[in-house]
Amino acid sequence: MAELENALAAAAAPPGGAEMSPEPPVAAAGEFDPNHRWQSDPEGAVPGGTVEEAPEPEDSRARLLRWAQSPNIAAELTEEQLGPIGTLVKREWQIDVDSRADWQDKVEKALKLAMQVSQPKSYPWPQASSIVFPLMTTAAMQFAARAYPAIIANKSVVKGVIQGRDSGVPAVGPQGPIVDPQTNEPVWQVPPGALQARADRIGAHMSWQLLSEQPEWEPETDQLLHQLPIVGTVFRKSYFDPAQRRNMSLVVPALKFVVNYWAKSLELAPRGTEEVEFYPYEIRTKERAGLWLERRYTPTPPGGQSPAQGTSDPSDEDAPILFLEQHRWLDLDGDNYPEPYTVTVDREGSQVVR
Numbered sequence: 001m002a003e004l005e006n007a008l009a010a011a012a013a014p015p016g017g018a019e020m021s022p023e024p025p026v027a028a029a030g031e032f033d034p035n036h037r038w039q040s041d042p043e044g045a046v047p048g049g050t051v052e053e054a055p056e057p058e059d060s061r062a063r064l065l066r067w068a069q070s071p072n073i074a075a076e077l078t079e080e081q082l083g084p085i086g087t088l089v090k091r092e093w094q095i096d097v098d099s100r101a102d103w104q105d106k107v108e109k110a111l112k113l114a115m116q117v118s119q120p121k122s123y124p125w126p127q128a129s130s131i132v133f134p135l136m137t138t139a140a141m142q143f144a145a146r147a148y149p150a151i152i153a154n155k156s157v158v159k160g161v162i163q164g165r166d167s168g169v170p171a172v173g174p175q176g177p178i179v180d181p182q183t184n185e186p187v188w189q190v191p192p193g194a195l196q197a198r199a200d201r202i203g204a205h206m207s208w209q210l211l212s213e214q215p216e217w218e219p220e221t222d223q224l225l226h227q228l229p230i231v232g233t234v235f236r237k238s239y240f241d242p243a244q245r246r247n248m249s250l251v252v253p254a255l256k257f258v259v260n261y262w263a264k265s266l267e268l269a270p271r272g273t274e275e276v277e278f279y280p281y282e283i284r285t286k287e288r289a290g291l292w293l294e295r296r297y298t299p300t301p302p303g304g305q306s307p308a309q310g311t312s313d314p315s316d317e318d319a320p321i322l323f324l325e326q327h328r329w330l331d332l333d334g335d336n337y338p339e340p341y342t343v344t345v346d347r348e349g350s351q352v353v354r
Contacts, residue, residue, distance in 0.1 A: 100261040144225035158206040160199025168192035271328035277320035
């Protein structure tokens with residue numbers, strides 16, 4: 001047997017006693033081979049010449065999974081790709097703004113009544129007395145005064161609700177259910193009420209996050225409860241802030257979140273755009289953190305926003321810049337099927353920053 005092995009080894013050895021480099025293991029049929037690389041083999045290749053390895057194309061699924069972990073997908077796109085996206089975002093935002101023009105006019109009038117803004121009168125004579133009764137103001141304050149303590153009752157903001165039965169799971173042995181010989185009670189693998197106890201612990205932790213870890217949650221909630229009875233709709237934006245390293249919860253007024261007026265619901269709307277302002281130092285922070293692309297911005301002109309949102313002074317170098325953060329559908333991987341993305345552009349220049 002040893003002689004046969006030596007003969008086979010001698011037959012496989014290269015002539016002249018030259019040493020052979022060990023070959024990588026070859027995967028069996030049907031197995032994934034991590035050492036395999038596709039190589040280009042052009043016709044008329046020079047014998048002995050080097051053959052460059054062709055890069056493996058990244059499939060659509062792998063690209064989407066990688067993008068889901070990316071802090072900014074815009075960094076991988078060219079300006080030829082980003083330009084049309086920025087133009088599309090601004091154009092469709094303007095379409096949604098125009099669709100709700102009548103509603104926006106009514107809301108701004110309601111806010112003026114609640115803020116008791118007195119308008120000059122010319123009837124029955126010029127500069128006649130103009131009195132605004134604080135009916136809406138009082139109603140909004142009464143609503144907030146009643147709703148606020150009901151939401152934060154006993155510091156328990158979040159309450160967990162279980163689905164299914166919570167009667168426990170008894171422990172079962174070879175002979176059947178196990179019974180405690182001393183108490184003659186069944187031994188539980190999962191005691192009754194365990195699901196509700198877990199839900200209560202989760203609710204207590206989330207309540208601590210809202211009331212203690214997020215100091216902005218309570219004042220933002222107070223603003224929400226004062227705006228809701230006047231406008232009728234208020235949004236809350238919850239997200240993880242990498243700079244703060246914690247969750248954030250901010251109120252977004254209905255005037256600053258633009259959805260097409262004829263959309264059946266937020267879930268079915270093709271897009272939703274938040275008009276959000278950032279100060280120059282906040283923009284630089286996002287750029288240096290790799291969250292935004294570096295751009296040059298044009299300040300928002302005076303009167304560029306609605307009266308309820310305020311205006312910016314062009315002489316103020318630290319004035320905030322208006323951005324459009326649009327949640328929409330785009331087909332960036334070329335599979336002829338759009339996926340959900342969040343695109344942020346500056347309103348004046350339509351430049352994509354994220």
